[in-house]
Amino acid sequence: MAELRARRGPSAGRGIPLLAWRQYRLERRMFWRNPSAAFFNFLLPLLFLAGGGIILSGNQHELNRLVPAIAAMSVMSTTFTALAYNIVFLRERGVLKRIRGTPLPTISYFGGVLANAVTNTALQIAIVVLAGRLLLGIGWPRDGVELAVFALAGVMCFCGLGVAFAHLIPNFESTAAYVNAVFLPVVFLSFYVFDSKSAPAFLRTIVDALPLKPLIDGLWAAIVTGSGLGGKLDALAVIALWGALGCYYAIRGFSWEQARA
Amino acid sequence: MSDSTSTDAAIEVWGLCKRYGAFEAVRGIDISVRRGEVFGLLGPNGAGKTTTVEILEGYRQRSAGDVSVLGEDPASRKRALRQRIGIVLQSGGIYSYVTPREALRHWAAFYPAPRDVEEVLALAGLQDKAAQPSRKLSGGQLRRLDFALALVGDPELIFLDEPTTGFDPAARRSAWETVRRLRDLGKTILLTTHYLDEAQELADRVAIMKDGRVLAIGPPRELGSGASSYRVAYRNHAGELIERQTDDPTRLLNELTAEALARGERLEELSVGRPTLEDLYLELTADG
Numbered sequence: 001m002a003e004l005r006a007r008r009g010p011s012a013g014r015g016i017p018l019l020a021w022r023q024y025r026l027e028r029r030m031f032w033r034n035p036s037a038a039f040f041n042f043l044l045p046l047l048f049l050a051g052g053g054i055i056l057s058g059n060q061h062e063l064n065r066l067v068p069a070i071a072a073m074s075v076m077s078t079t080f081t082a083l084a085y086n087i088v089f090l091r092e093r094g095v096l097k098r099i100r101g102t103p104l105p106t107i108s109y110f111g112g113v114l115a116n117a118v119t120n121t122a123l124q125i126a127i128v129v130l131a132g133r134l135l136l137g138i139g140w141p142r143d144g145v146e147l148a149v150f151a152l153a154g155v156m157c158f159c160g161l162g163v164a165f166a167h168l169i170p171n172f173e174s175t176a177a178y179v180n181a182v183f184l185p186v187v188f189l190s191f192y193v194f195d196s197k198s199a200p201a202f203l204r205t206i207v208d209a210l211p212l213k214p215l216i217d218g219l220w221a222a223i224v225t226g227s228g229l230g231g232k233l234d235a236l237a238v239i240a241l242w243g244a245l246g247c248y249y250a251i252r253g254f255s256w257e258q259a260r261a
Numbered sequence: 262m263s264d265s266t267s268t269d270a271a272i273e274v275w276g277l278c279k280r281y282g283a284f285e286a287v288r289g290i291d292i293s294v295r296r297g298e299v300f301g302l303l304g305p306n307g308a309g310k311t312t313t314v315e316i317l318e319g320y321r322q323r324s325a326g327d328v329s330v331l332g333e334d335p336a337s338r339k340r341a342l343r344q345r346i347g348i349v350l351q352s353g354g355i356y357s358y359v360t361p362r363e364a365l366r367h368w369a370a371f372y373p374a375p376r377d378v379e380e381v382l383a384l385a386g387l388q389d390k391a392a393q394p395s396r397k398l399s400g401g402q403l404r405r406l407d408f409a410l411a412l413v414g415d416p417e418l419i420f421l422d423e424p425t426t427g428f429d430p431a432a433r434r435s436a437w438e439t440v441r442r443l444r445d446l447g448k449t450i451l452l453t454t455h456y457l458d459e460a461q462e463l464a465d466r467v468a469i470m471k472d473g474r475v476l477a478i479g480p481p482r483e484l485g486s487g488a489s490s491y492r493v494a495y496r497n498h499a500g501e502l503i504e505r506q507t508d509d510p511t512r513l514l515n516e517l518t519a520e521a522l523a524r525g526e527r528l529e530e531l532s533v534g535r536p537t538l539e540d541l542y543l544e545l546t547a548d549g
C-alpha cells in the first residue's frame with residue numbers, strides 16, 4: 001500500500017494540454033472512420049457548390065456571392081449541426097457519463113472536441129474557396145486576416161450554440177428534427193436575404209440579427225470585396241453576441257447524463 | 262459523525278439520504294467499507310443501490326448525510342480522487358468507431374500510473390477483439406470493455422455496478438477470478454449485484470438494501486445463518502413437505518425421529534440445513 005501511494009505524488013497526472021491533444025487526435029481518428037460524418041462535412045458543400053454553379057453558370061456576380069454563402073453554411077454545419085448531433089449521441093449513449101467519471105479534465109475534453117470542430121471548419125473553408133477558385137472562377141480571398149477572424153468568430157459562435165442547443169434535444173431519435181428545424185430555415189432565409197434586393201425589410205431585420213447572415217457578409221467581404229474588417233464590425237458584433245449567449249448556455253446547462261423520464 | 266476509523270476505511274457513509282423530488286430513494290444508510298475489502302450491495306430493483314454508488318462516485322449530490330471516499334468528499338469531484346478510483350457503471354456507452362485497444366490507450370493516459378494495456382486486454386478476455394471497432398462487439402464483450410476501462414488506471418478503489426450482468430457463465434467465472442486477483446492486490450471493491458451466488462463467492466461483507474434502507478449487513482456466511490436457526494425439513498406421511506426452524510437441531514431431530522419410530526413411519530427426505538444468504542435475502546426483501 002505504502003509503495004502504491006508513493007507512486008502517486010501530488011503532481012502526478014498528465015498535463016491539461018497533452019490530454020487535450022490526445023482527445024483531439026482521437027476525435028480526428030473517429031471523424032475519418034465515420035463515413036456519414038465525412039460525407040456531410042465534405043461532400044455536401046461541394047454538391048451545393050456544384051449545383052449552384054450549374055444554375056448560376058456564366059453569372060460571375062452571383063457566383064461570387066454563392067461561394068461565401070456556402071462557406072458560411074459549412075461553418076454552421078461543421079460546428080452547430082455536428083456538435084449538437086455528437087453531444088446528444090454521446091450523452092444518450094452514456095459516453096459522456098463515463099468520461100465524467102475519469103480524471104480527464106473537462107477543459108481537456110472540450111479543448112479536443114472544439115479543436116476538432118475548428119479543424120473541420122478550416123478544411124471546409126479551404127475546400128470551398130479552392131473549388132470556387134478552380135471551378136467557379138472566383139478570385140483568391142482578398143483579405144486573409146478578415147477571413148480568419150470571421151471564420152474563427154463563426155466557429156466559436158456556432159460551437160457554443162450547438163452545445164447549448166443539444167440541451168434542448170430530449171433524445172437521439174429527435175436530433176435530426178430539432179437540428180433541421182433550426183438549420184434549414186436559418187440557412188434558407190439567410191441565403192434569401194443575402195441574395196435578394198427585394199427581401200421585405202422586416203425579414204432583413206430579423207435575419208441580420210441572427211448569426212448566419214452576418215457571417216456570410218463577413219466572409220463575402222473577406223473573400224470577394226476585400227473591404228476590410230473595419231466596415232464589418234457590426235456583423236462581427238452580432239456574431240460575438242450570439243457566441244457569448246451560446247457559450248453561456250452551453251456551460252450553464254451542460255448535462256453529462258441522459259435525463260431520466 | 263465518526264472519524265475514529267477513517268484510516269482503514271476506504272468508504273464511509275453516515276446517514277445518507279437522497280431525494281428525487283418528493284421521492285426518497287435512499288433513506289438514511291450507514292456503511293463502512295474497509296480498505297482491501299470486497300463489499301457487496303444487494304437488493305431488489307429500485308432499492309437504491311445505483312443511487313448510493315453514484316453518490317460515492319461523485320455523479321450525484323446527496324440530499325443529507327455525509328460520505329467519505331478515500332478520505333475525500335466525492336461531491337467535490339477532485340481530479341486527484343478520480344485518479345484513484347475505477348468505475349463500472351450500470352450502463353455506459355463507448356465511442357462506436359474506436360477499438361478496445363485504442364480506448365484503453367486513450368484512457369490509460371488519464372492516470373498517473375496506468376497498467377499495461379495489453380495486460381488489461383488479456384485480463385478482460387478481449388485479446389481477440391482488441392482491434393475490432395466497439396460497435397461490432399457483443400453485449401458481453403462491451404461489458405468486458407467496461408471492466409477493462411475501469412481497471413486500466415490501476416485504481417485503489419473500484420466501483421462495480423452489476424459488472425457481470427450479460428456475461429455467459431464462463432465470462433462470469435473469469436470476472437470473479439479477476440475480482441479475487443484485484444483483492445489480492447489490496448484493492449477495495451464495492452460491488453452491486455443481483456446474483457446472490459456472486460455475492461457469496463466474492464464479498465467479504467454484504468449489505469442488503471430495500472426501499473432505500475439497509476436491512477442487514479455482514480459477511481454473507483454469517484448473515485445467512487445470522488438468525489442462528491437451523492432448518493429441519495421432511496415429508497410427512499401425507500406427503501406434505503414440513504419445514505421447521507430451531508436453534509437446537511439435536512433435540513428437534515431426536516423428538517421427530519422418536520415420534521416417527523413410535524408411529525412406525527419414515528421421515529422421507531429428512532434434511533437439516535442452515536439458511537443460506539438467499540433465504541435471508543428473500544425473507545428480508547419479501548413484500549409486506
Ligand SMILES: Nc1ncnc2c1ncn2[C@@H]1O[C@H](COP(=O)(O)OP(=O)(O)OP(=O)(O)O)[C@@H](O)[C@H]1O
Nearest residue numbers: 260281286304305306307308309310311312313351
Ligand atoms: N434520476 C432519477 N430521478 C428520479 N428517480 C430516480 C432517479 N434515479 C433513480 N430514481 C429512483 O430511485 C429508486 C432507486 O433507484 P436505483 O437506480 O438507485 O435502484 P437500484 O437499486 O440500482 O435498482 P436496480 O437493481 O434496478 O439497478 C428507483 O425507484 C428509481 O426509480
Ligand SMILES: [Mg+2]
Nearest residue numbers: 310311312351
Ligand atoms: Mg442499479
